[in-house]
Amino acid sequence: xxxxxxxxxxxxxxxxxxxxxxxxxxxxxxxxxxxxxxxxxxxxxxxxxxxxxxxxxxxxxxxxxxxxxxxxxxxxxxxxxxxxxxxxxxxxxxxxxxxxxxxxxxxxxxxxxxxxxxxxxxxxxxxxx
Amino acid sequence: xxxxxxxxxxxxxxxxxxxxxxxxxxxxxxxxxxxxxxxxxxxxxxxxxxxxxxxxxxxxxxxxxxxxxxxxxxxxxxxxxxxxxxxxxxxxxxxxxxxxxxxxxxxxxxxxxxxxxxxxxxxxxxxxxxxxxxxxxxxxxxxxxxxxxxxxxxxxxxxxxxxxxxxxxxxxxxxxxxxxxxxxxxxxxxxxxxxxxxxxxxxxxxxxxxxxxxxxxxxxxxxxxxxxxxxxxxxxxxxxxxxxxxxxxxxxxxxxxxxxxxxxxxxxxxxxxxxxxxxxxxxxxxxxxxxxxxxxxxxxxxxxxxxxxxxxxxxxxxxxxxxxxxxxxxxxxxxxxxxxxxxxxxxxxxxxxxxxxxxxxxx
Numbered sequence: 001x002x003x004x005x006x007x008x009x010x011x012x013x014x015x016x017x018x019x020x021x022x023x024x025x026x027x028x029x030x031x032x033x034x035x036x037x038x039x040x041x042x043x044x045x046x047x048x049x050x051x052x053x054x055x056x057x058x059x060x061x062x063x064x065x066x067x068x069x070x071x072x073x074x075x076x077x078x079x080x081x082x083x084x085x086x087x088x089x090x091x092x093x094x095x096x097x098x099x100x101x102x103x104x105x106x107x108x109x110x111x112x113x114x115x116x117x118x119x120x121x122x123x124x125x126x127x128x129x
Numbered sequence: 130x131x132x133x134x135x136x137x138x139x140x141x142x143x144x145x146x147x148x149x150x151x152x153x154x155x156x157x158x159x160x161x162x163x164x165x166x167x168x169x170x171x172x173x174x175x176x177x178x179x180x181x182x183x184x185x186x187x188x189x190x191x192x193x194x195x196x197x198x199x200x201x202x203x204x205x206x207x208x209x210x211x212x213x214x215x216x217x218x219x220x221x222x223x224x225x226x227x228x229x230x231x232x233x234x235x236x237x238x239x240x241x242x243x244x245x246x247x248x249x250x251x252x253x254x255x256x257x258x259x260x261x262x263x264x265x266x267x268x269x270x271x272x273x274x275x276x277x278x279x280x281x282x283x284x285x286x287x288x289x290x291x292x293x294x295x296x297x298x299x300x301x302x303x304x305x306x307x308x309x310x311x312x313x314x315x316x317x318x319x320x321x322x323x324x325x326x327x328x329x330x331x332x333x334x335x336x337x338x339x340x341x342x343x344x345x346x347x348x349x350x351x352x353x354x355x356x357x358x359x360x361x362x363x364x365x366x367x368x369x370x371x372x373x374x375x376x377x378x379x380x381x382x383x384x385x386x387x388x389x390x391x392x393x394x395x396x397x398x399x400x401x402x403x404x405x406x407x408x409x410x411x412x413x414x415x416x417x418x419x420x421x422x423x424x425x426x427x428x429x430x431x432x433x434x435x436x437x438x439x440x441x442x443x444x445x446x447x448x449x450x451x452x453x454x455x456x457x458x459x460x461x462x463x464x465x466x467x468x469x470x471x472x473x474x475x476x477x478x479x480x481x482x483x484x485x486x487x488x489x490x491x492x
């Protein structure tokens with residue numbers, strides 16, 4: 001069964017968003033999503049300094065099966081990207097919630113996180129997939 | 130209603146991720162598709178391909194019937210058990226399906242056709258049988274397991290019924306032997322040595338479990354696709370279909386132009402197309418940058434003309450992205466691929482990337 005830690009929020013589109021102590025939001029994809037995608041072979045990272053809207057496509061992960069867009073869970077500025085994924089995209093398969101993070105965003109309005117699902121809600125949503 | 134092969138429970142017990150594949154509930158992987166891929170290249174893996182359609186053609190005119198039906202010529206088959214890969218064309222030379230024909234004797238042939246095209250194929254075969262003394266019998270109660278990889282034959286042989294194990298040790302590539310309902314072809318869809326084994330459904334579960342016990346790794350349709358792509362083997366429905374002819378699908382080698390006197394369906398259209406020198410050709414592509422080539426991406430040539438990727442993906446063996454593509458004949462040694470609006474550099478290569486575990490092109 002997929003792992004869904006309850007320290008963070010989840011989007012319908014399978015991203016997770018973790019509010020850090022410094023007020024930034026770290027973003028990746030869920031364990032469920034990496035299982036659905038299969039072995040990841042390429043990650044197209046966003047550029048640091050880009051401003052993105054909530055729900056905007058800002059990155060692409062590609063597995064052996066398919067390409068999948070990553071949507072920003074909040075509005076804000078990309079302040080860091082996980083460059084290690086360029087050489088080792090499979091880190092997302094091995095560690096979707098820790099080493100496999102994709103980018104960090106400085107949110108314009110942190111309360112947007114409240115629109116996302118909590119772990120329980122996300123689990124319920126994905127049960128049927 | 131999704132169809133299930135006799136091995137469906139085995140896949141589920143092994144924790145396979147199942148998908149709907151042309152109406153069949155099939156395993157896409159049992160964990161990591163890339164691990165499965167490497168295992169086949171380096172050791173031995175097995176695939177449940179029981180969804181494929183087996184058809185026996187029998188009758189006094191079986192040979193004449195197939196000579197008319199197929200673009201390749203079954204008259205090339207003289208040794209018992211020898212197999213032939215061929216396209217089955219419509220009158221316009223469009224590819225109805227690709228298939229393997231095994232020669233049992235002059236009055237008995239076995240065809241293996243794609244699962245996704247089953248209904249259409251059978252209807253076509255029946256229609257064309259009209260003037261010939263033949264009967265066509267589907268063999269739905271046969272399971273089929275492909276065991277592929279450098280260690281495939283040594284792992285399989287001891288598990289076959291004894292008499293068959295002896296003959297299976299002798300058969301040459303692209304040949305088959307059989308005993309009772311068991312049928313073993315030294316064929317496959319991976320670019321590696323191995324066997325495709327047809328056997329009675331009630332024996333399939335036991336045979337699958339024996340293969341597991343001797344260390345044959347179960348592999349899903351995902352690995353099957355990356356293996357065949359590396360081997361440069363076409364996939365029906367992606368690399369060709371009824372609107373494409375063999376000449377623009379990299380399959381000119383499967384057409385038997387000789388003897389010129391042989392009549393077959395699609396011949397006239399094919400000869401007209403050949404005269405005109407088809408403007409499209411079928412090539413392999415190697416992406417020179419990061420990213421993944423996918424079916425339907427646009428190929429941009431130096432002269433600005435356009436082609437299209439028919440199958441693309443990630444090659445686990447080469448750790449690069451590769452593709453098969455249909456492009457204008459003016460293509461040079463390099464081209465660009467439109468990936469989400471960005472043009473990326475690719476090299477044009479022969480569409481055979483990996484065979485027998487060895488990379489065939491310079492990286």
